[in-house]
Amino acid sequence: MHHLWFLYFTQQYSKMTRRSGRLQAKSENGATHTDKLAKIKKEQCNRKKALTKRLNGETQNRGAQDAVCRTDVLMESPMEGLHEEFDQPGLSQCHQPSPFPRLSWACSEDVWVKMLSKEIKYKHCNHCIEKHPRLQPKMRAVLLDWLIEVSEAYVLHRQTFYLAQDFFDRFMLTQADVDKERLQLIGITALFIASKIEEIYPPKITELAYVTDGACLEEEILQMELIMLKALNWDLYPETIVSWMKLYMQMASAYDFTNVLVPQFSQETYIQITQLLDLCILDINSLGFKYGVLAAAALCHFVSFDIVQKVSGLTWEAVESCVNWMAPFVETMMSYEVAKLKHFNKVSSDDRHNIQTHINYLSMLQEAQQKSSIHMNSIFPTPPSSAEKSSTY
Template identity: 80%
Template sequence: MTRRSGRLQAKHENGSRHADKIAKIKKEQCNRKKTLKRLSGETQNLRVQEGTCKAEVLIETPMEGLQDTFEQPGLSQGARPSPLPRLSWGCSEDVWVKMLSKEIKYKHTKSSLERHPRLQPKMRAVLLDWLMEVCEAYVLHRQTFYLAQDFFDRFMLTQEDMQKERLQLIGITALFIASKIEEIYPPKIAELAYVTDGACLEEEILQMELIMLKALNWDLCPETVVSWMKLYIQMASVYDFTNLLVPQFSQETYIQITQLLDLCILDINSLDFKYGVLAAAAFCHFISFDVVQKVSGLTWEAVESCVNWMAPFIETMTGYESAKLKDFSKVSSEDRHNIQTHADYLAMLHEAQQKCTIRISGIFPPTPPSSAEKSSSH
């Protein structure tokens, strides 16, 4: 009995200590909830004043940086209003300001190739075309490819005299990083090493990953060309503002616009333009500029040069088979337009660049798309 009582007493003491720990944890949780509620109330007071959102919010980049954007031709503060309606899940002005601020923070330029005298623009085009093919093979999303493209171009801007033998390693590593950010089930590193046909080992990809992350300063959340395009076409097609995050645009039109963007992004000169401008210019070839201005806040002066530069690309595309929606196993019909696809882009690019050369020489002056072309494309 004594022995049994001792065990029972020890069990009772352990139970008491356990109950005390639970009570302590619950008390801490309660205090945390009160603190969060108080902070939430303070944040709400900062965000809302007389039913409208204030502009003084924390964003990734300083507000002063936006002045550079507003000072550009066609991008005055009054000419770039937010196209977003009132949002139930956030302040539309905050969302818009943050998107604009990323255009300043995440810089890209075609001058990056000048830092690498042994590389040619065609090498970049071949690499990006191959990455599109890999994305389609592994059923990766368009955003994944465009993140990889952005990581690659910004990384090359931080390097000097890169050898062409390293390009495939940099490209597949950029896709490796992007897929881990964007995909629910990213491909294994062994799979990505396999598609390089032995050119890149798993250890090399892991080493390059660390090098790229450090060079990019872990800035991995740009607004890509395709994310801007999604915003524009969604705002142009939206009919139910209560479900703004649900796609309400035509999938067929969307993939035709993204095919144009896929083709244009292979050209190094596409880096002359901000991603938001590049997406707006592509949209101009499928819909009236009045709509583009409404959904982007950009003036014609801001997009005119990009629209004219893009004209040979859309002209070339019309000579090829139009992009079609593809079926992918284990991908819902609502999501299939988001999967990156591949076409004979290098052949299209060569033809479009020849037309660009002819236009630059003055034989055929650049002209904006006609209403008939827009209607037929749409």
């Protein structure tokens, strides 16, 4: 469940086949489930080829037939106006081929385009705090840091935390003038929703209410859950930063494309990069970048850009500003002890890197922001005051 590839391909392929008709385990003539999948896919291609022949009045060659099959799958997706949206700065990925290997059980191009389409559908903005005059960016950082700590305490996965972060930020974008006393309730409710989506055994609502130390009652969490779901329009499946990072790292380190569902990257390196992302996401300015760009920028600080471009389809112009913005955070993180894998009871060794962990992020954030401020002042010096100006003449 917690492997990005298995989850995403299975979800997307299931949606595609449900639109074509529900599959049954066995047919009356004894055909297997796999045979029926192959039959439906063949029928889809045949329908599209027949339509193309009627329109063009000529027989398609084999290369065109393969393109027809891919187009047939893509036509089932709600992609109207997608390519126009991708022409925006930082979304040049759509002009690159899918980094996925060719798969016999799914269309890699279709999955790639759907992942990119979520970067448009699930909007976030670093100016969302301006809609709440009584809130400060630091309050958001404190809340997310606490949610990371809660996630580790209940052995929740990184994807669970990043889903909660996305739900929180997108919800705040739909609201106005939220009081700071409501932040903890919104945050724990976001984690409650995310854990029910991602975890096999999510924490009970009584446990999540308990960690708020009486600040949030169970009834309040349930009521806020309905409010959030309605405000988010039940759009609960974004491509998070960590899911993009897993994709990039898997493709960068994959050496056996026959078994692409098994992680092949170094757990230690993955921990370092994810802790960098944890630190960055506490800064509200991180929301000024697309999730895929944030993940690519983080990877740029650990591998060459040629590799990043190959696995992400992004140009240097698309990630340059994010790489530069992230530099003080990298410098700060490197000055601390090297991140290590933590041991969790009942968690297998090959899944430990997927568990969300917590370190002293708030102190690191303060240092990184100070370095960032110094860096920006060196680029854009503060103009002299009026008194200083008059004394120079």
